[in-house]
Amino acid sequence: MAPITSKLEKIAAALATARATYSKTNPKSFQIHKESVGTLPGGTTRNVLHFKPFPVILASGKGSYLTDVDGHKYLDLCAEYSAGLFGHSHPVITKAMHDAIDNGFALGGANHFEGRMAQLFCSRFPSIDKIRFSNSGTEANLTALALVKAYTKRNTILVFRGGYHGGLATFGKDGKVAGSVMNAPHKFVIAPYNDIEALEEIVEEHKDDLACIFLELMQGSSGCLPANVDFIKATRAKATEVRAVLMFDEVMTSRMSTGGLQGLLGVTPDMTTLGKYFGGGGQNFGAFGGRDEIMSMIEPGHPGGAYHSGTYNNNVTTMAAGVAVLEEVWTEKVATELYQMGEWLQDELRRVAEGTILQVTGVGSLMTLHFSSKAIISAADVQESVAELKELFFFDMLRRGFFLAQRGMISLMTVTSKAELETFVEAVGQFLEERHELVS
């Protein structure tokens, strides 16, 4: 065999060893995956969870820890891709759900939770006069897009390269892909992210038919890439100028304060979409809300024909969990502490990464680790980073007892302690030291 010389070859060899070790130490995960492959495409019902050689099969979660079917215990740094904000089976949320279940969980009518939950949202988000619930962030986004088209009587929707608004509205990471073939058939126009000049040009070009500018304040799935405040302000100004609706997708970023990232940045959209943890962190949930004039379009009997319904929009377990979250768990103190903990962790990771190509991007408690010698600013930069190193890091962290998203995303939970996170920082430091030749 020819000797391994280049750095890329060395990374590939280290990755092959890491995968082999993983396969050897996770036989039950392999078996379960194998049994699913024939009936679930790829053996999964969420593409994001798949990785080679086979995904780890999780068995249970408690507090800030997960256990897999082979008995390994992990500190959970993935937190159900940010939905599991409050850790596993938070007692207050669990009790609220149990109480709801005991009183019948398929009532088929209005219940006393949904109005309360709506009031709590409206009191926290100044941009939201009225709100409706749905079953996922994707559903909330697609419904809200249809609503703003009906409201403006226009069709074009401006989105941003690298944007992810759910599996049916995703806009490519490599700067070339125009969007997924699975996308809903809206008339999308894709602009570069964080580019004010391009934004102004594209808005000008489409101004007569522009229904909506649709923006993530930090592109989460593409690699935790924050939008510049000036850019966000420019989206506000341009939307107002051409009478388009400005809609923020805060499905992921809303956790930055009790009033979302928009509350911290001080920019007010016309519409906001939410999801993930508000349903208790494990319950299906989505929401869209905004200006009264827009939301009133879906009032029963409103002339104009906008209609919004859904069997599980007010399902009692989600609504009960949501009220408990907003009234008792997700307080201003908790939100502020989590944000600060996230900023601290990012700083710590950057400290141990000094002198290596490891970079950390993110805001507060959401961050992504990238291996690249080029500054990570856009989704295209993320595509160019060394994917094999990210994968190697993922397997090394699993081996050391840390579970994070394979794409390198970390999403903190309110129940995780600083001491636990310190053990992670130490593990990252050890990884960088052991793999020094590959990451410098």
Ligand SMILES: Cc1ncc(COP(=O)(O)O)c(C=O)c1O
């Ligand atoms: C910004 C953003 N919007 C929408 C979605 C879709 O939400 P869901 O997975 O609940 O459909 C996600 C999911 O990660 C997201 O990050």
